[in-house]
Amino acid sequence: MSDSRPTDQRTTALRRTALRRMLGLAAASTLVVACAGSTSLPSEFTGVVPETTPTPTTLPPPECTDAAGKADNTPTYTPLDPLPAPDDLPSGSRMQEIRDSGRLVVGVSGDTLLFGARNPFTQQIEGFDIDILREVERAIFGDTSDDHIEFRVITYADRLPNLESGAVDVVAHTMTINCRRWLRINFSSVYYQAGQKVLVKKGSGFTDVASLDAASARVCAPEGSTNIDEINNRKKYPNVIVVGKPDISDCLVAMQQGLADATTGDDTVLAGFAVQDPNTEVVGDAFTEEPYGLGFNKADVELTQFVNAVLAAVISSGRWQEIADTWLINSGALTADAVPALPSPVYARDLVTGELP
């Protein structure tokens, strides 16, 4: 192979230019490929959290003194006497207002079997609390056939706020009458005398809360409840292992899953659990008193008086016993002699101040 000789300086210059261009093109091309930016996937969508109305800051409610807390807080307002007929309700009263609206808005439980629970077959809410409310409905509207009740299923925590805001007219939600609640709402006379007990597995050998404590058993109760406060009392029950759950129905689940040996709560709720799980039973005596009352807005003194009169009539007419028979005895939850007797109502509150004498 022979080489060619360059002929002049121009040829050399052309070669130099061509070489520079060739090198430049090669470098630029490769750099373009090498330096091209990488694409990436967009981040995951996180969604937009809806704005919520901020809860207005309120002063903490006044506390009850120790003496007031331990005292009998069931005394309520004097019932209207005589009980006005549905078509003769006092003009301008809350009862007449409710009648005019055609709706009695009530706050109830949706999952407390026997007292307030949705029947999945009929989709209706039913129970002891509901039947008591039906009597109030009957007293205002004359009958219950047109279903004037508007149910609002609410949580335990929502009971007082719903009354205070006026979202509901009455709350019937296995609500214990106590001093602190009286500072915020009104209560009717006692319509059921409940108490805190324990639910255990049949054949477990546990007979009451003391036997559970002696065995250092795991006892479940809803977090933030008075039930868990009671069982957490180390002076009374030093050995109990407390299992907290968000809701008391989670305690029954915990027992069924073997995560708890017992559940403590109001005997009304526990009776419903025993119906739902035949392998469990309520044992021992009540170790607290939980008198249930219907709740009203603090301003609805006359409505409270009206309902007190209704309750008195329901009890004296034997209707209360019929309701108890239906939900507590016929359901097999309690024997007839186990249904607690109602305490005699005490009507002692000042109609203006709401204070006890």
Add this chain to the structure above:
Amino acid sequence: MAQPVMTSGSSLSLRGASSPTKLRAASLATAGLAILLSVVGFTSVGSRHSSIDAAAASAAQLIRVQDVRVLVVEADSLASRAYLVGGQEDPAQRVAYDQSLEAAASGLVDAAAAASGGDADLLQAANAKLGTYIGLVEQARANNRQGYPVGAAYQRQARTINESIVADLRSVEADARTSVDSNLADAHRSSWSIVLVTIMLVAAIGAGGWWLALRWRRLVNVPLAAAGLLVLLTLTIGVGLNASAMNDADATVEGSLTTADTLAQARAAGFDARSNEALTLIYRGSGQAYASAWQVSSSIVGAAFDRACGERSLGCNASSVFANYSDGYAVVRALDDGGNWDAAVELSTTGRTTAAEGIDAPDPVAAFEVFSSASASAISGEAGATATGFAAAVDGLSTLRWVIAAVGLLVAGLALAGYGQRSKEYR
């Protein structure tokens, strides 16, 4: 023959060396660079191929796990609605629930097999949780059919477990997204070494040719010129193929993979919204948290479909159908909030409102079914398109790496031959 002179430090100087020595040094340097190109080209293109393959595998994992998430959320949506109607559960819904869970379990096994490290552990844990979820739903169902409210507690626990599974899957999805991005970035970065070596080789050949032409008065050194042309030709083809590969990979990520990801999120959020709708009714009066969750899910559906529809014109129909469903949901909530729970449940579960005559309510049941099928249809082709896109991206790279390796060796030979022609003149 003069020997190269060592100067201070480690640098090697040929200043003052004889021409044969310089020729030999230039010959060896050029051949060395060519062999280096051969090695670096082979490994660099191979590395790019591997990175794109890894990105494709991560993309497949992302799509696989999202499929599972949609199935798990869909199953919970069906279970929640079934709880709401108690013993009157639609048999077709029960079959759909079973099929969703079966497919989810199978998908979890596949996803776990394709995962490693923490993701594999998460997916195995999710599979175990799925078993727990199924058990809790069955307990809820059994209690509910007997009229026992404790069923709601089981349903709530099942929902919590379901949310935990979804959280696990979202974590794996996030890892898969990161893996796609990092592998794609690696694929882009893998050019640097070959770029450097190629520039050095082209410069060496060019400078060598120039030097030979000036020093020995030859216009063209044919072997060296052929080597230069070969490198440039390979460079051109290589640049084209590499650019095409990265364009295909980028387009796949930006296109079908992003759309698949977006639409899967929309579908999962849609089913979650449907589930929350039922939960607001199951926990009547205590369902505010689920109503808020519905709003969050709805906003995800809206944003996701906006993107898919805007960028790829996909899911536009599903978006408008979800809006119809939302109108129906609004009536369900209005009925429930107004105290007409029965009518709300009836509308939510049957699409009819006989309990609330006179209300002109959109049918949320029919609207959601259309949404479900429309969104499934929109997403159906994207997984396949993603796999095809990545396969197209690496097409040719395997051949290219061998071609570069061969060209490097050939150029080395040509360089030796080219300089050898001048060296012969000194023998």
